[in-house]
Amino acid sequence: MALMSGQTRPLWDFEDIGHNHLRADPDGIAPVVALPTTAGTGSEVGRASVITDEQAQVKRTILHIRMMPRIAILDATLTLNLPTDLTAATGADALTHCMESWCSPAWHPMAEAVSVKGMQMIKEYLPRVVADGQDLEARQQMLEASSLGAAAFQRGLGGVHAIAQSLGALYDQHHGLLNAILLPYVLEANRSVLLKQMDDLAVYLRLTTPGFTGVMDWLLALREQIGIAHTLGEIGIDDRDAERVGRMAFADGCSHTNPIRHSAEAYAQIFSRAVKGL
Template structure:
């Protein structure tokens, strides 16, 4: 696996994927191959001044593709910011989008792509609503996604989590006809990620793999991706945090994150239902919030996920397959990664529990949690994560 992680590979599932160290240098060729002559690069505010964005813009400008950048994307992207990106896409006469960054940058780019060439309201694309018929509208613009963290797994689908600034809730927007034309996975551009962000985004990928695997239902493709993601993440995340320049670890995490993102097409669970709403209200880092919530949700879901514990424990190489061993391994990993024990430590107060729990019950991920939920149970789990944690 190590040698493979240092080599270039092209994959066609579930969308075209170009993997390999240094492949961001191919971006201009890849844009042209996918029909872009004047791409708009979209990223988040925190990434806008980082070297990989400058390198990407230089590559585009060097062959006459311009260097247009929209970076007004918050850590938890907002509907107003998507509207600003749509306006820039149209006023600049752009013909494609390159979304680069962590989950926020890619979600921002994907949401802009959903709305850039039509006059539909962003919330017409909300996941739980009937999908708009696009036959009377221009095609979605071509979209290239480039993850710069190994965490969100957002690069292979059109789904994007956006904050509704009227209700201060997060909603998932998407459309089946918008697929990334290409996902570019270059582990070299993740090397500069600080250890804390490596840990937080890596923990996000860990949660994706676990939550996707325990979602009820028969989906062997997603289950296989989830278990391989869990194997890679548990193997490489500690190394990536301890030795940020370890290219094998960065590659293993980038592939593991991508697989976990594929896996959660099956669904997610209560960790995400709560994390989305906590993030919408308190602007907390999504991966960090997920990591803190995970132990409380695992304990709540334990009676409903007994059959899934053994395969997950085996994927992690644990000595036995009891729930207590699995739970302890997860908590130990979070300790070693420096994850705070409670949500209170990142500014989430107990008095939000009723309000946030009610919002979480409306989240799509609540509907695929392996254990049925009541508002009082969700409130209790949230309070446990705020006050007790792991």
């Protein structure tokens, strides 16, 4: 809304492809003050919007530096009435931002550090806030972790978001829920190049079991603790469109900063495993 308030071109002319952002009249972009009402997306520290093109059944990113909020107010009282399922799903979105940033092959040591701090906070406070939505301290800590996650993903996201954004456009499912279900399956597909990162992360998170196994065990236990489904099949998604999903995920910009440049066929297989739990 801030972008389009002073533009004459149609919205999709500003899609984040090449230098499309230069088409916007910067003086026509209204200033933004952000007050997040969920702890997950982290849009209050971002300069982009992800919008579903319902006609094309794809999600498109609209980006401009002046879309960055001038002021962000993280007031946990605004999240106290968020239902438990949305608290869990949005919290899992923040976790996925941190995790995919941590796994990105891009060089950005500041984002690495921020992503770890975000995961440490989420590990402690997401189970608390799901158990007691009136826990104001946990609500505030999750808001701050959400902002850290969004700041961290300037390093890049990965295959989880590449698939989730495709599914969100096709099936109209909650983005954070899709991320939460997909995360272990994508990590497993990337396992061969993540062993060092997961060795380090298990230490930073003080996990009982070391390495990749420890991180995966923690993620699966957390997902169960906060009531997230294990498979996409449990939320009504089948794999009849696996080839289409694979092509869409491969074409998604997030796939470029996945630790492995998976093919469309590989993404289709990851999606099918997430549907069936294989």
